[in-house]
Amino acid sequence: MVNTLNTDDFSKDVGLRLRAIREAHGYSQRELAKRAGVTNGFISQLEAAKINTSLSALKRVLDGIPIGLSEFFAYEPERQGKVFYAADELTEIGKGKISYRQVGNNLFGHDLQMLYEVYEPGADTGRVMLSHEGEEAGIVMEGHIEITVGDQRKVLGPGDAYMFKSTTPHRFKALRNKRCVVVSACTPPTF
Known part of the structure; x- marks a missing residue:
């Protein structure tokens, strides 16, 4: 490179x-x-x-x-002050077997970040648990996902939700048989 x-x-x-x-x-x-x-x-x-x-x-x-x-x-300067976003205007910040499509970030002065997360079967955020400032919450829209927050672990399905302080180490893992879709929010936008 x-x-x-x-x-x-x-x-x-x-x-x-x-x-x-x-x-x-x-x-x-x-x-x-x-x-x-x-x-x-x-x-x-x-x-x-x-x-x-x-x-x-x-x-x-x-x-x-x-x-x-x-x-x-x-960063796209023309998005500053933008209110509405078409599906193809969401910023892709994921890679591989996990897609994170974002709306809202601190560059535009937002206090909230929302993600449309898609986990392919078996996708995992990794062995090293995530940890960052803020709070996050989400609702599972389809499929099942195993979420570990600190020493707590649970499999959530459609309609189930979570909320926790993001400073607590956490990890997301989709089950192997079906993709999982989660809509989440993080405040402030630190993910």
């Missing part, structure tokens, strides 16, 4: 996204530069697409906001 972002269109896209996100957070170029440990000129040239940068340098800048690379590339 090449670590350098070097196309003009891509650099322009990075610059436009960075400026929109910086302004959405109320930072001047100078303030972001100070927070990220880079020069003000670097931020200015990056936003103006006058320089190419490495992913590691971009990540350093984003740490000054702070947001991750996946949030950065999922």
Whole structure:
């Protein structure tokens, strides 16, 4: 994998996204530069697409906001203030046997994140339990899913629900015979 972002269109896209996100957070170029440990000129040239940068340098800048690379590339400035979303406008943040389609995130000033989660048969969030700030809740729409929260474990089916503090280690695992669909919410949007 090449670590350098070097196309003009891509650099322009990075610059436009960075400026929109910086302004959405109320930072001047100078303030972001100070927070990220880079020069003000670097931020200015990056936003103006006058320089190419490495992913590691971009990540350093984003740490000054702070947001991750996946949030950065999922950001769409035209969505700010948007109220309604068609199914194909939800942002896919999952991969492999688990699909998470998201509406709401902290880049747009939302205090809530909702996910339409699809687990293929046997899909699992992994042996390492998840843990993050906030609270989460969800309702199983179809199939069955085994949820572990701390030392509690239960298989939930259609219409069953859960709610817990997200700082408690947790894990989701679909049963092997059927896919599972869950609609969930997390506040603040930290997943």
